[in-house]
Structures are given as C-alpha cells and as structure tokens.
Amino acid sequence: MGASKTEHFSTEQNTIATLIKALSHPARVAIIEYLLKVDACICGDIVDELPLSQPTVSQHLKELKTAGLIKGTVEGTAICYCIDETAIAKLQSYFNHLAQTLEQKNNGCCG
C-alpha cells in the first residue's frame, strides 16, 4: 500500500497527525528553528542556511505552509516567511494535555 487509512481515524487524530507530520523532517525542524532564531521573519535566507537545494527548500516550505505552521507574505521579489503561532500553540497544548493526563494516572508500566 503506502497510503494511510486516514478515513478510519477520528478527525482530531488526523488533524494532529498532519500537523505533527509537517515537523517530522529535520530540514523542517531546522526551518522552524531558524525562523524562531532570527528576530525578523526572514525570507529566502533559509536556502542559504540549509544544506539543501533551492527547489528542495521551497518544497519543504510549501509543506510547512500547507500544514499551517508558517505563513508567507510577498515582499517585492522576495517572500517573507514566518511561524504561525496558532499551529505551535495547538501542538503545545496537545503535548501538555498528554503529559498532564499521564501524570494524573501514575503510569506504572505493567506493574
């Protein structure tokens, strides 16, 4: 196969998996961390920053954008990318929820 049977899972499960998947590649983690590091929301310096070709970086940016993790604004010839806080907040609250629930039920594995 190779295709996930997404239709069998809940909308919430698919939503969170999609969001998480966008960050499941070191290049995309690096992009997010770079956008976080530079104070302004720098544009295609990302290409210079990463050890990947321009088309490859462009593709990773597209994936991040599609997933809602970053936003892009046209700025003349250049395009300015920046992190979408909403998506990060969603991920943050998801993992906080997991950790919190775990803590509450003293997760002693199989006694």
Add this chain to the structure above:
Amino acid sequence: MGASKTEHFSTEQNTIATLIKALSHPARVAIIEYLLKVDACICGDIVDELPLSQPTVSQHLKELKTAGLIKGTVEGTAICYCIDETAIAKLQSYFNHLAQTLEQKNNGCCG
C-alpha cells in the same frame, strides 16, 4: 532520492524529528491516545481497537517502541505496552520552548 540528508542537520534536530515522526501517523496517535485512556497498560487489545490488521498494528507498535515513545513488557503470551513518559516529556518541553520563545519576540509576521 527518498532518503533524508540527516547528516547535514544537528543531532538535536534529528532527534526531535525522529521523535515527532513516530507520531506522524493517525494510527500511532490513536495508539498513544488509547494507552493514555485505559488505566492499565493493555496489550493487544490495541489490535481490536484499531481498524488495521494485526501485522500492521504490530509494525506501528514497533516504530513507537524504537522511537522510545512506548515500552513493552512480556506478560505470559501477551505483551503489555505502555507510554514512556520520558519521550512525552521531551516533546512537551520542546513545544513549550517554541511557544515561549515565540511569545517573547512578538512574532508580527512581516509587519
């Protein structure tokens, strides 16, 4: 290609990407949520719970285990799986860090 150029990224970036990747499939999200829901760390009821065949579920469990998100203990014929809190804590702190850093630098995209 198809192979990620992991060697060009930092260890930390690869580590977090690997951990995140383990959760980038709705079935694996569902497994984690199920393990969180049931109080005891139930074993192969997961197979009954998911709309996937036993070999497929076994494969997903293996991925989660390899990534360190779950632990497994032999319990007679059965195997008892449960969440590894350490991994969840790592993810939690990573996203908390992202959100916190974002907040501190009032991320007005390309204002």
Add this chain to the structure above:
DNA sequence: TCGTTATATTGCAATATTACGATAAATAAA
C-alpha cells in the same frame, strides 16, 4: 522592453512508508 533576482513548479530517480497475507516464534494450557 530586457535583464536580473527570487521563488515556485515540473519531471524524475532513489528510497521510505503503509498495509496485509502468510508464516514463524514463543508461551500457556491440556
């Protein structure tokens, strides 16, 4: 208009992932 710069898209090759049937391995019970 033409050239330059910045980014996106296309096309393709290499590899990875997802899923499952068949089968193996391991343990428990009879």
Add this chain to the structure above:
DNA sequence: TTTATTTATCGTAATATTGCAATATAACGA
C-alpha cells in the same frame, strides 16, 4: 508433546517522500 493463543517477522504490492536539475513564473530596476 500437542494444541491454542498471542505477537513478531517476512515478503510483497501500492503509494508517498525526498532531493535535485531544469525550467517556469513573478516582480523589480534600468
């Protein structure tokens, strides 16, 4: 030992992902 039960592994097909060269597109300045 034999049989049933549970989980893992193997083999394989379908599909997705990663990466890049080549090319297209878009916007600016001369």
